Amino acid sequence: MIQIDDVVVTLDILREKFLCNLDICKGQCCVEGDAGAPLEKEEVAELEKVLPIVWDDLSLEARAVIDKQGVCYKDEDGDLVTSIVNGKDCVFTCYDENGCCSCAIEKAYRAGRVDFYKPISCHLYPIRVGNYASFKAINYHRWNVCKAAVLLGEKENVPIYKFLKEPLIRKFGQAWYDELEEAVKELSERGLI
Incomplete structure (x- = not known):
């Protein structure tokens, strides 16, 4: 996990691939x-x-x-x-x-x-936001109806955080997203993702 401001981000959001495939999942x-x-x-x-x-x-x-x-x-x-x-x-x-x-x-x-x-929870899916007393946590919600999105994301090599760039910025702001990208770069350079 990493933390940016008061938001804890699970590494799955940085590692896992996802790209909606409406032709398959409808x-x-x-x-x-x-x-x-x-x-x-x-x-x-x-x-x-x-x-x-x-x-x-x-x-x-x-x-x-x-x-x-x-x-x-x-x-x-x-x-x-x-x-x-x-x-x-x-x-x-x-x-x-x-x-x-x-x-x-x-x-x-x-x-x-x-x-x-539309509601931010819909825009952010498959990320779910948990609200806690002093922080938020964003997690990857795995669901079998999204199998086609996982396969397409793997094929196109699109990590969840990149697929959801627009709603992440909508929810947390551009500066927060820029910091997330910096953290991804550092983690990648260290071989952690």
Whole structure:
């Protein structure tokens, strides 16, 4: 592990390879699992703000869930997560003609319709952020639905931290990411990664 400011980084994030392959996985990370996507408290207001703009992109089932319980709920651990449909799909998922799942919020962001990209936990995946009293920890979350991403990342030699450069900067800032790259360079020179 290394630490940059108050963030502990596991070496897996620096060593392991990952590159999403939506042609194979079809966006299963937005569907599979036992709860919705983890949310930061301030993101709830952002989700509610973009909801009217993405409403027509959501399924009828997702709209019904949102009407009943809102855009989020507390999971069994007491954490805020996005609401889900039928115990699986995030309410913000949408599907294309090929059955590929994507995020309605991200789609609206890319089209210039909203200024919120999507929840940071989604943007950072497969990194998960743990918040502790005096520090944060970022860990690689391994999941069998992402096997194609691991294989493509290995083929293209893309480490997780490089694949997730944009969301890491969004979460921790450019100076933090620059320091991470310096640490990677030093660890590589010493043969530790």
